[in-house]
Each structure stands twice: as structure tokens, then as C-alpha cells.
Amino acid sequence: MSIYKKVLNQQYDRLHPMLQKRYNFLNQAPFHxxxxxxxxxxGPKFLYPLLWLGIKIKLLFPESGTDIPFKIINTPLAGPNGEEQIHWxxxxxxxxxxxxxxxxxxFDSDRMLIKDYLGEPSxxxxxxxxxxxxxxxxxxxxRKQRLVIGKFEIPLPSLFQGLATVTxxxxxxxxxxxxxxxxxxxLIGHIFSYEGEFNPHDME
Known part of the structure; x- marks a missing residue:
């Protein structure tokens, strides 16, 4: 069972059938x-130095635009302790x-939420x-966010968090x-946003 089926539990069956297929990862096959x-x-220009830094760790960037081609790859992996992971x-x-x-x-089974480590390295x-x-x-x-510095994770006050809403x-x-x-x-308001459409490969 995928981590997304676990976190959504009974809600999963209410997803559109194509979204169910997208987040099922049947046979551990990647989604392309x-x-x-x-x-x-x-976001605002004074954030550009931070966004330029984001390029180096594959997290955020300063460019804006319209009609930008993109691709998405979600790959199931096994973590150090054998836990299921999904690389985005x-x-x-x-x-x-x-x-x-x-x-x-x-997946965090105790808190029933998804743990998300952003950037490479995170x-x-x-x-x-x-x-x-x-x-x-x-x-x-x-929800709650932490700054990751090597093996240490420091809770971020709400004023320093970049909170995402995805639909x-x-x-x-x-x-x-x-x-x-x-x-x-x-405090700042808008940091980063995008909106678009995509079509899967090899998914009926």
C-alpha cells in the first residue's frame, strides 16, 4: 500500500479514479x-539571493514565466530502515x-501525515x-517546518516558514x-507559485 493510501485512509476511495491510479504506485512503478x-x-525581488541559492540544492528558483514546459517523476524508494519513500x-x-x-x-504512522524533506541535500x-x-x-x-542542518533539525517559528497549499x-x-x-x-506573503497541466506516460 502506497504512503498516500495510508495517509488518506478511507478518504482515498473518494479521490477521482485517475488520481487514485496516480498515487497508487502499483508494483512500485515510477510515475512519469x-x-x-x-x-x-x-516572490519579491529581495528574496532573489535566497532563490538563487535554491538552484544549487534543487529547491526553488528566481525565474517567472508563462507556458513553461515541465516534467514530473515520482519514484518509489526504500529508505535506510526499509521504509517506503517517494522521490519527487x-x-x-x-x-x-x-x-x-x-x-x-x-509516511509517519504515529501522526498520520507525510514527512517531506525538501531540496538535495535537504x-x-x-x-x-x-x-x-x-x-x-x-x-x-x-504544517510544522524545521530547518535541516546536517543531522540537526531546528523548528522554525511561523514567521520564517514558507507554507505551501497544493491542489x-x-x-x-x-x-x-x-x-x-x-x-x-x-509576514512576506507570496514566495513562489505555479499552475499548470500534465499528462502521464503509460497510464490508462
């Missing part, structure tokens, strides 16, 4: 898809520039809460997945 981001928006690789193509937004997720940790809407779309929200759904008319991501800080 390509698409176009209708919009990508970086999101790749954006700004002309000749290639940018990433990568993470490694696993410098940020976030609890993720998963819920299903009445229309069968998936909503993912950041993913399947559009029957377009036969495509639709995704929106919005990362905000309580």
Missing part, C-alpha cells in the same frame, strides 16, 4: 508525466535553463496534511491532471 505550467511566479523530481525548462523543485516523502523539512475534496480533488497543506485534480474534458501550488509566508 510531462506538461506545461501556465504560470510560474517567483519536478523539472522546469526556461529555454536553455533547467530548474528543479525536488523532495523526498515518507535543508527544509515540512509536515504535510492530505485531504480529499467533495469533488474528488486532492489538497496538500504544509491537484483531474479534468475529464481535457483528459489531463491540473495542479496549482502556492507557497506563502505569514
Amino acid at each position: 508525466a510531462t506538461g506545461v505550467m501556465k504560470t510560474i511566479k517567483a 523530481e519536478r523539472i522546469f525548462y526556461f529555454g536553455t535553463k533547467v530548474r528543479y523543485f525536488n523532495a523526498l516523502m515518507s 535543508i527544509l523539512y515540512s509536515d504535510l496534511a492530505f485531504t480529499v475534496s467533495s469533488e474528488g480533488s486532492l489538497k496538500i497543506e504544509s 491537484e485534480k483531474y479534468c475529464e474534458e481535457k483528459r489531463a491532471f491540473q495542479i496549482s501550488v502556492d507557497v506563502r509566508n505569514p
Whole structure:
């Protein structure tokens, strides 16, 4: 059973059937898809030094744009203790520039949430809460976050957190997945966002 079926529990059956297939990882097969981001928006310019640093660890970037090609690869892995992990690789193509937004997720059975380590190497940790809407779309929200420095993880005060809200759904008319991501800080406001569509490879 995938980590997403575990965290959603009975809610999983309310997901749109295509979202159920997407998050099932049957036979531990990776999920591959390509698409176009209708919009990508970086935060205010004073954050650019931080966003440029994000390029080096495959977490965030300063570029904005419209109609940006991208691909997503979700790969099931086994962690050091045998726990199931899902590696998220999101790749954006700004002309000749290639940018990433990568993470490694696993399931916390005690707290019934997803553990999300962001960047490579990871410098940020976030609890993720998963819920299903009445229309069968998936909503993912950041909760508590920690700064990761080697083996140490330091809780971040709310004023320093970048909290993400993700909505993913399947559009029957377009036969495509639709995704929106919005990362905000309580003090600064908008940090990073994107919205677009993608089509899976080898998935009926």
C-alpha cells in the first residue's frame, strides 16, 4: 500500500479514479508525466539571493514565466530502515535553463501525515496534511517546518516558514491532471507559485 493510501485512509476511495491510479504506485512503478505550467511566479525581488541559492540544492528558483514546459517523476524508494519513500523530481525548462523543485516523502504512522524533506541535500523539512475534496480533488497543506542542518533539525517559528497549499485534480474534458501550488509566508506573503497541466506516460 502506497504512503498516500495510508495517509488518506478511507478518504482515498473518494479521490477521482485517475488520481487514485496516480498515487497508487502499483508494483512500485515510477510515475512519469510531462506538461506545461501556465504560470510560474517567483516572490519579491529581495528574496532573489535566497532563490538563487535554491538552484544549487534543487529547491526553488528566481525565474517567472508563462507556458513553461515541465516534467514530473515520482519514484518509489526504500529508505535506510526499509521504509517506503517517494522521490519527487519536478523539472522546469526556461529555454536553455533547467530548474528543479525536488523532495523526498515518507509516511509517519504515529501522526498520520507525510514527512517531506525538501531540496538535495535537504535543508527544509515540512509536515504535510492530505485531504480529499467533495469533488474528488486532492489538497496538500504544509504544517510544522524545521530547518535541516546536517543531522540537526531546528523548528522554525511561523514567521520564517514558507507554507505551501497544493491542489491537484483531474479534468475529464481535457483528459489531463491540473495542479496549482502556492507557497506563502505569514509576514512576506507570496514566495513562489505555479499552475499548470500534465499528462502521464503509460497510464490508462
